[in-house]
Structure formats: C-alpha cells, structure tokens
Amino acid sequence: MNERILDVLEYNKIISQLTNHTASSLGKEQAVSLKPSVHLEEVVKLQNETDEAAQVLRLKGHIPLGGIFDIKPSIKRTMIGGILSALECLDIASTIYGGRQLKRFIEDMEEPEMPILRDLVEGLLPLSELERKIKSCIDDHGSVMDGASDKLRTIRSKIRTSESRVRDKLDSYTKSKSKMLSDAIVTIRNDRYVLPVKQEYRGSIGGIVHDQSASGATLFIEPQAVVEVNNQLQQARVEEKQEVERILSQLSQAIAEEQSALYNNVDRLGHVDFMFARAKLGASMKASMPTMNDEGRVNIKQARHPLIPPEEVVPNDIEIGDEFTSIVITGPNTGGKTVTLKLLGLFTLMAQSGLQVPAMDGGELAVFEQVFADIGDEQSIEQSLSTFSSHMTNIVEILKQVNNRTLVLFDELGAGTDPQEGAALAMSILDEVVRRDARVIATTHYPELKAYGYNRKGVVNASVEFDIQTLKPTYRLLIGVPGRSNAFEISRRLGLEENIIETAKQHVGVDSQSVENMIASLEASTREAEKDYEQADLKRQEAEQLHQDLQEQWRQFEEQKEKLYKKAEEKAEKAIRKAREEAEEIVNEIRNMKNSAELKEHEWIEARKMLDEAQPNLASKQKNNTPSSNQPQRELKAGDEVKLLTLNQQGTIVDQTGSNEYQVQVGVMKVKAKRKDIEFIKTKQPTKEKPMATVRGKSHHVKPELDLRGERYEDALKKLEKYVDDALLAGYPTVSIIHGKGTGALRTAVQNYAKKHRSISSYRFGGMNEGGSGVTVLELK
Template identity: 75%
Template sequence: MNRRIFKVLEFNKIIDRLSSQAASSLGKEKAATLMPSTNLEEVINWQQETDQAAQVLRLKGNVPLGGIFNIKPSIKRTVIGGTLNPQECLDVASTIYGGKQIKLFIDNIEEPEMPIIRELTELIVPLNELERKIKSCIDDHGHVMDGASDKLRTIRTKIRTNESRVRDKLDSLTKTKSKMLSDAIVTIRNDRYVLPVKQEYRGAIGGIVHDQSASGVTLFIEPQAVVDLNNQLQEARVQERNEIERILRDVSQAIAADEAFLYQNVEALAQIDFIFARAKLGQLMKAAMPTMNDQGIIRMKQARHPLIDGEEVVPNDVEIGQSFTSIVITGPNTGGKTVTLKMVGLCTLMAQSGLQIPALDGCEMAVFNDVFADIGDEQSIEQSLSTFSSHMTNIVDILKHVDEQTLVLFDELGAGTDPQEGAALAMAILDEVVHRGARTIATTHYPELKAYGYNREGVINASVEFDVQTLRPTYRLLIGVPGRSNAFEIASRLGLEEPIITTAKSHIGTDSKSVENMIASLEDSRRAAERDYDEAAQVLAEAEDLKRDIENQWSEFESKREEMYKKAEQKAEKAVLKAREEAELIISELKTMKNSAAIKEHEWIEARKMLDEATPNLSNKQAKAQTSKVNESHSLQPGDEVMLLKLNRQGTITEKISEKEFQVQVGIMKVKVKRNELQFVKREEPLVQRPMATVKGAGYHVKPELDLRGERFDEALHRLEKYVDDALLAGYPRVSIIHGKGTGALRTGVQEFAKRHSKVSSYRAGEMNEGGSGVTVLEF
C-alpha cells in the first residue's frame, strides 16, 4: 500500500493516539510500526484480537500491564558476556513479575471466550527462580543489598566501622582546633574525610591537602591522624565495588541462561499490550468491530470521523460496493464533503490495521489492496505547477494502479480549470475508474455532474445537506440526492432585492432550471420519506410494546393455567387413591364371599355397584375423550383382551351376552360390562377365540381357571395336564391355576409343569387382585 495515503488521510495521527494508549514501551513500539494489511484472513484475526480485548475491558475496566520494560537490549548484553547494572537487573525482574500478573489476570477470567489472548498468555513463562535471585540481591531502589552475599555483608560492616572511627577522630579535632577551622564540620573530598582549615593554620594542622576554596582562604586537609584510617576505608570500598561487580556478573549470567524464555515473554507481553492499546482506542472512540470482506463492500451506520470531537461531528450513513460502486457528492463549500471523503478512507485504513471504527455495531468494511486519494490543494511552487497541474499529475499516477481491489477518493475532481472542460474531464476520469471496477467516492461543484449518477450504471449521486433557513450546512450526507446551489435562496435571505434575483433567474438556462427543479423535488420526496419513516418507526415501537404486553399476559396466563393443572392433578391423585382403597376393600370382600360360599347374583350386582361408585368422577372433557375412544368401530369377540375403562384394568372376554353386554374375566373375578365401557386391546391370532369351549369327550365346559385346592399332588398334576390341553383347544391366551398357599408343594409342581410344557410361553404368580401367591397364571 502506498505510504503517501497515510499523510493525506492523517493516518499518522491515529498511530499517535494508539501509541498513547499503550502501557509500555513495548506496546508503543509495535503501535508506531502499525501498517494496514491487505490479507483478509490476517485482518479478520486482528479484528478478533481487538474485539476480545475490548470485551475484557468492558467486563474488568482495565488490565494489569504495569512494570513491563523493553529488556531486549539488556538480554542481548548478557548473552555476549556483558554485566548489567542494578537498575537493568531490576527491570528484568519487574518484567517477569508483570508477565505473571497479566497471565494470572487472564487465567482468572471465565467469560468471555478469548482464545487468541489466552494463547498469548500461555507463552509467558513464570521465571520465579530468576526473579527471586534478582530480588534477593537488589532492592526496589536499585541498590545491591548487604544480604546479596556473606562477603558483601562483612565488607560493609568493616566500611561502617572505619567510617565511624574516622568521624570520631575528626570530630575530636573540630572541638580542640575549632579556631583553626573555617567551619567546625567534617566534609569529604576525593572520597576521603577532611577538615576545612584556614590558610594560615595549614602548618599547625598538618596532613594532606585535597582541595581549596575558590577564594583560597580555606584548605580541605586530611589530618595525618586519619590518613591510615581513610586508607583502610578506601580499601574496603574497593573490595565492596569488586564484590558488587561479582554479584551483578552472577545475576547477568543467570539472565543470559534464560535468554530464550525472556525473549518469548517480552514478545508475548508486547503483543498483549499492543492488542489492549487497540481496544482502548476503540473504547475511547466509541467504536465497533467491523465485519471484513474482500468484495469491496462498505456499509457504515452513523459513522464519525475518527479525528473530530465526538460532540461536534455529525454521524452519517455510508454504503458502497453492492448496489453501486461509485458515489458523486455535490454540495456547497464547508458542507462536509471532504470530511466524508476522508472519513471513509481513514476508517478503511483503520479497519485493515485491526482497529475498530467509530460507527454503530453491524458495520462492514472491505480489505483493499490499495487506497488512493487526491485531496486538497497540492500546488508545488518548487515544481512551478498550478493547482490543476498538481491534481492532474496525482490523478495520472493513480490511474496507473487502479483496479477492482482499490478504493479511490477524488476531492473536487476537475477543479482549477475552465468549468466546462473541467466537468467533461471529471466525467471521463470517473468513467474510466468505474469501468475498471474500483470503489470510488468523488466530490465536485460542477452542475454537469449532478445528473451523472442517473446516466451511469453502478454510480449514484449524493449531497451534503444545507439549511436555507439558517444559511448553514447540516453536514448530513444524503445518498441518492444531488446537491443544489441554493444561491438564490441564500441571496434572498441575506437581503438581496427580489427584482435582482428575478433577473438573475431569467439568465438561467432551461436545462439548469429543470435540474434544480428535479433536485428540489427529490429533496421534498426525501423529507416526506423521512417523515413517513419516523411515523412507521413510532408505529413499530408501539406495536412492539403491545406485543411485549401480550407476551407478558400470555406468560402470566400460562403460569396460572399450569398452577391450576397442578391443583387438579393433586385433587385427581387424592380421588384415585381413595378409589384404590375402596377397590381393595371390595376385592377383599369378594375373596371372603368366594371362600365362604357361592356368590349370589344380587351380591355380584352389589359389588359391581360399589366398584362403579369407587371410580373417580372425570371431567366432561375427559369423559368425552374416553367415550370417543370406546365408540371405536371394533367388534368384540370372546378371547379378546379389553380394557375396563371404569376400573382401569385389563381383562379377557369370556362370553358375549348380547351386542351391548359382555362377560369379562378380570383376574379371578367375572363381571358383566356394557360395550361402551370396554376398549379393545388385542386379539390372539390365528387361534380361534370362543367365549366357552366344549371339549369332545369331556362332560364339562372349559373355564379360564382351574381350582386344584384339596387335590392330591399326582391327581392335581394329571388334571392340570388335561386342563391345559383343553384350554389350548379353547383358544385361551392365558389361564389361572388356583393351587392355594399351603406348604407350597403344589405351587412348585404347577410351575415345574409350566417350565416343561412346550405351549406355555411364560408363567407368573397372581397379582393381589388375582389371588396373589395362591394362583399361578399361565401364558400361551
């Protein structure tokens, strides 16, 4: 991408703002070298990085990126054998600590998902041992501590002892020889303790002269009595410097040993700081992440120029690349045409650099191979070129590189020459750029271009709005409406007499009047459309409010209905429980009656009546539903399995009394049931089902149960074998063998017989209402 565009669109100012958001010199360095990418995948990845960082800022407010330094030069020096000073070592430790802090911060964030940033933090190696080694030797002020080594502690103890002895000796001299001193103090010259002695007492004090005052009146003399002590002190200080040098050399070697990890940490931290700087800039601009494409489509809602104060700039909707590929903007000076032009170009560069753009969510930007612009007065005095020549030189250069992957911005195309020729030239240049497929936005004053968009496919006119009442531009971009000159309206508002204006209008050609009238009509239509849009928006808002109210009421109704259903279910459960208890009582009484004596018909009727009364009452809706099921057109025959709806139990039809009444075997009980109280379940095929069978040679009817109670074991098994054969011939799907409980021998014999018999598919003990363990039910 050509670098000239960065200066024309002031992209360098965006870079400066970005750099100011970086927390470290590492981030600032990356920000300063930021360049737009022309690779779609790379741009999408950059935008995702910025968006993930922006989500963290929205949730957490800030990130801990303090204490990070560019330690690359220091690392390089240690690798080639150099020794770092204490502050450089401390910067290394601080950077290690800063890396651990940001790693911990990111690891503790559960939401949102930010795979790119997490991947970067995983590269940070917590070099705890190296950090501890540095911190154990150097304090927070950059001084090597006494505890850095035992030898250093001993040397410094010796230094403090010698300093104390020297001071004590000199303090005593200041007291005894105060008249000979210019001031009764102990001072230092050339790293040795001395006394300020008056010139005339030089011989009286004796010793080594290290310095004198500017006037020569005072000499700074090291008395002979402390020369040896000062020598010992200097020797100890030399030892201290050597030991400190050794300690720093040792620490530097440890830093060099972790060279690879430190470089890796620095690169990861630089990238993290850079990403968060981009997110902070987007937050500052109230920007949004654009969706990127390589089809040349730009769609921005309420976009603002990034470098204009948000309180002053007027947001505009801009769209290009889908329905049309070129926009020609007309309108008055200072109306905002150039600002719109620069905004589109600058936002494009920002988007291709991974920066969010100042527009509403849902914006879409394109990745171009190049962005070209011819904006402003670029007259070159040195080259003796006029404004027109300068623009033409630039345009000629642009036309050499234009293709379908470029964005071209022309400001005042064709200006600086004869209006008629300039307009013709402008239209020819636009035709060429449009023909090559480039995305183009051009501004112009020429009235000939106001109808350009109506005669060219893929081109649309636009204008910046002007308020005739206030005589000021509104800075609103109007797509599809060319601009009017408004000269007569402005002149009239400013007080020019009406006859003059009328005369001026008479000089305007018919074509010009038609164009102006057309534009005025378009503006009226636009205003009417905006009013209709506002009304429609209001109606839509009211409809949405009504929809929410209805949804809330429906939700409340559903909640109440669910509550009523629960109450009904609880009530029904209690009714069913009561019915079960009463049914158990009826069954118990039936067993007693059966065991005591033969059951009479009126007793059966009474028992059935009790069962009917024990059945819980169903709602009309349920009753109707069941009735509809009962009345299915299915003829019932003996042997059919049916459901007794009132008892909610399954049984087998043993006899068809009439078309509307059947005798049904339910366990050990036979009941007469009406047709509408029965529901067909299944029919055994292909066996022929009969309500009762008379076996040839047998002098009795085959019943669905066999009572073996009181029989001897052998006789009982003989009767069982014969009965099973007869039941099979009768076509029964199942029979009940009543053997009683007793010792359990007969039950065991019946079950062993059932296991051996090839026609018995399964057997089971009777249920409570079938006789329990005193009955075995055989299934064929």
C-alpha cells in the first residue's frame, strides 16, 4: 500500500492510538510495523484474531500481560558468550512467569471457543526450572542474594564483619578527637572509610590522605589503625564481585541453553499482546468486526469517523459495489463530503489491517489491492505547479494503476480550472474509472455532474444534507439524491431583499430551475421514506420478538407435554410390570397344580396368551387403535369379549343400558361406555365350566384366613391387599384376618383398609370360636 495514501487518510494516527493499547514493547513493535494486507485469507485471519481477543475482554474485562519484556537482545548476548546483568536475568524470569500466567488464564476459560488463542498459548513452554534458578539467585529488586552460593554468603559475612570493625575504630576517633574533626562523622572516599580532619591537625591523626575539601580546610584521612582492616574489606569486595560474576555467568549459560524456547515464548507473547491491543482499540471506539470479501462490495451502517470526537461525529451509511460501483457526491463546502471520502478509505485500511471499525454489527468491507486518493490541496511551490496541475499529476498516476481491485477517492474532481472544461474532464475521468470496474467515490461542485448518475450505468448520485432553517450542514449522507446549491434560500434567510432574489431566479435557466425543484422533491421524499422505514423496522423488530417469544413458549409447552407423557408412560409401565409379575406367579402356581385341577397344557398356553394380549399399549407406541369409522359397528350382547378403548383394557359386556351405551365388566370394575369407545373382540363360546376362580376356590392355595402376626406394618398392609384380591378371585364370601391383640396397630390398619375397600361390604371382630378381638372377619361382595 502506498505510504502517501496512509498519510493522506491519516492511517498513522490510528496506529499511534493502537500502540497506546499495547502492554509490552513486544506488542508495540508489531503495532508500529502494522500495514494493511491485500490477501483476503490473511485479512480474515487477522479479523478473527481481533474478534477472539474482543470476546475475552467482554467476558473477563482484562488479560494478564504484565511482567512481559522484550528479552531478545539479552538472549542474543548469551548466545555469543556475554554475561547478563542481574536485572536482565530477572526480566527473563518475569517473562517466563508472565507467559505461564497467561497460559493458565486462557486454559481456565470455558467460553467462548478460541481456537487461535488456545493454539498460541498451547505452544508456550513453561521453563519452570530456568525461572527457579534465576529466582533463587536474584531478588525482586534485581540484586544477587547471599543464598545464591555458599561462597557468596561467606564473603558477604566477612564484608559485614570488616565494615563493623572499621566503623567501631573510626567511631572511637569521632568521640575522642572530635575537636580535630570538621564533623564528627565517618565518610567514604575511594571506597574506603575515612575521617574529615581539619587541616591543622593533619599530623595529629596520621594516616593516608584520600581527598580534601574544595577550600582545602578539611582533609579526608584514613587513620593508620584502620588501613589494614580497610584493605581486608576491599579484598572481600573484590571476591564478592568475582563470585557475583560467576553466578551471573552460570545463569547466562543456562539462559543460552534455552534460547530456542525463549524465542518461541517471546514471539507468541508479543503476538497475543498485539491481538489484545487491536481488541482494546476496537473497544475504545465501540467498533465491530466487519465481514470481508474480495468482490469490491461495501455495506456499512452508522459508520463513524474514528478520528472525530464521539460527541461531534455524525454516523452515516455507505454502500457501494452491489447495485452501483461509483458514487458522485455533491453539496456545499464544509458539508462533510471530504470526511465521507476519508471515512471509507480509512475503514478499508483499518479492516485490511485486522482492526475493527466503528460501525454497527454486520457491516461488510472489501479487500482492495490498492487504495488511491486525490484529496486536499497538494500544490507544489517548488515545482511551480498550480492546484489543477498538482491534482491532475496525481490523477494521471492513479489512472496508470486502476483495475477492478482498486478503490479510488476523488475530492473536488476537475477543480481549479474553467468550470465547463473541468466538468467535462471530470465526467471523462469518471467514465474511464467506471469502465475499468474500480470502486470510486468522487466529490464535486459542478452542477453538470448532478445529472451524471442518471445517464451512467453503475453510477449513483449522493449529497450531504444542508439544514435551511439553521443554515448549517447536518453532515448526513443521502445516497440517490444529488445536492442543490441552496443559494437563494440561504440569501433569503440572511435578509436579502425578495425582489433581488426573484430577479436572480429569472437569470437561471429553466432546466436548472427544474433540476433544483426535482432535487428538493427527492430530498423531501427521501426524508419521508426514511421516517417510514424506521417505523416499519420498529414494527418488524417487535413482530420478530413476538414470534421468538411464541416459539419459545411453544417449545416449553412441547417439552412439558413430552415430560408428562413420559411420566405417565413410566407409571403405566411400572403398573404393568407389577401386574404381569403377579399374573406370572398365579399362572405358575396353577401350572404346578394342573394334575389335581386336570387342566390341559394348551389351556395354560391360551391363558398365558391372554395375559400378553391384556398388556396395554403406551401412548408413544399406539398406532391405529381406533377402528375405522367407515366400518359398520357390530351389535353387542351380554358375554361378548370387547376392548374398552378409553382404558385400553379388555372386558366383557354385561348389559346394554341405552341405545348406544353398554355396561362392561373390566376386572372387578363395571364401567359404562359408549359404543364408539368399545371394540369387539369375540363372542363368548359355550365351554366346559372351568373358570379360574372356581379352580382357585376348590384348591387350598388361598386359605380362608390370613395370619399377619409378627409382620412389620408396611409388609402386613401389602400382604393384606394381595390376599383380599386373591380371596375375591377365589370367590370367598368371608375371610378372617389374624392380627393378634398386641398394641392394636395392626387391627386398626386392617379395619381402616376394610372401610375404604369397595369390595368389602362389612367387617367384625371374630366370635368366641374365631379368636375374638385378635381376628377381624371381612364380608366380601
């Protein structure tokens, strides 16, 4: 991309803002060198990176990027044998720690999906051992600690002892010979402890003179008594320096061994910082991610120029590349025409750099190979070029490179020369750019270009709105409406006499007046259409919301219905399972008794088949249970075996209770049902009398009494319930329940049960020969 274009469209100001959002010099280095890409795949990848970072900021509000430094120069020095300072080693440890914190932060996030970020942090190597080595030798202030080695600890202990001895001796001088000293203090010169001695007492103190004051009245003397101790102290300090250098040398060597991993981490951390700088810039602009294409299509809503203060900027919609490829904008000066040009150009450069743009969500921008702009007064005094010549020189260079992958921005095309010739030249230049299928937006003052869009395919007129009432531009872009001069209206508002204005109108051609009237009508129609569109859009949004609410309520209803069906089916399946288990027990017991009952095997198979057929189908499995309404309904009579569809159970016709109503025996129940709810199965055939109840009554399987003594309360009730059912099937008129006297709990339970059971007509205590109050006798229906 041409550097001059970046300056003209003020792209560098955006980059300056971007660098302010970086957290480290690593990210800042990438931000400063950012340039627009011309490859769609690369642009889409950059936009996806920025969007992922923006999602993290929306969810978490921050990302831990502190403590990360550009350690590449330090790594490079270790590779050529250099020894790093303690602070440089500490920066490396801090960067390793920062990378580990970032990796943990991203890995702990559950939402949203972040393939790019996760791939970046997954490649960060922990290097915990190298960090531990550095931190065990260097403290948080960048000083090598005593514990870095045993030798260093010994040397520093020796230094502290020597310093203490020197100070003690010199302190004795400050107390005993304070009159000879300029000040009763101990100071340092040439890294040796000395005393400030007055000039006249030089011989009284004795020792080595290291320095004197500016006036010469004070000499800084090292007394002979501390010379040897000072020498020992200096020697210890030399040893300390050597040991510190040895420790730093070892650390530098360890760092050099991990240079590949460190370079990898630094590159990844810098890239993450750069990603989040772009996201932070977008957040500060309230920007959104545009959809990118390479077909020259642009459609953005409520676009705001990022360099205009938010309280002053006027949002505008810009569309080009679909129904039309060129826009000609007319209108008054300072109306916002040039801002519109720069807005589209800057948006394009930002989007191709992976930056989000300040506009509504869902915007679309194109990737162009080149963006050309002829904007502003570029007159060159040195080249003695006029304004027209300067613009035309620039336009000539643009026309040499224009193709269908370029965006061209012309500001005041054809200005600076004769109006008629300038207008003709402007139309010719536009024709050539349009012919090459480039995307072009041009601004002009020439009235001849107002009708240009009506005579050219792919070209549309536009204007910037001007408020006649306030005599100020609104900065709103109106696509499809050419601008008008408003000179007469403005003059009238400013107080020009009406007769002068009317005379002026007579000098204007009829065609020009008609065009102005047409434009005025178009502006009014556009404003009305926009108002109607806003109202319609509001209604549409309300309808969509209502539709979504209804869909959600319907979904909840369906879910609730499915839950109720499932619950009912589970309950039915449980009851069926229990009934089948009990029936299986009965069949097996009767089978075991078949010799005494003289029943044949095929009869037991038939009984088993009837049990299987008696199992009701569940709602989810039912299909075509209802007989066809086209089939003639059979006359039913007492004894016919039928299926009661409302209960999904088999039974027997007892009697006809009405013209279309029957009484059906279903188990122990008698139910009235309509003919349409009854399905005929078969007519009762005369057979030898072998009813199951009679067999059970004659057998000794069901005794006429039940002993519940010693049973737990719940178990006793279960046995009682099953026994009463068996006794009813056996046809017993009375049965005895033995519950004993005890606390009376079982007796009460049995009698309460008898009260509620509809097949027990009455109950009483046993007689003298039946067990008295320890027995309850039940009268069965």
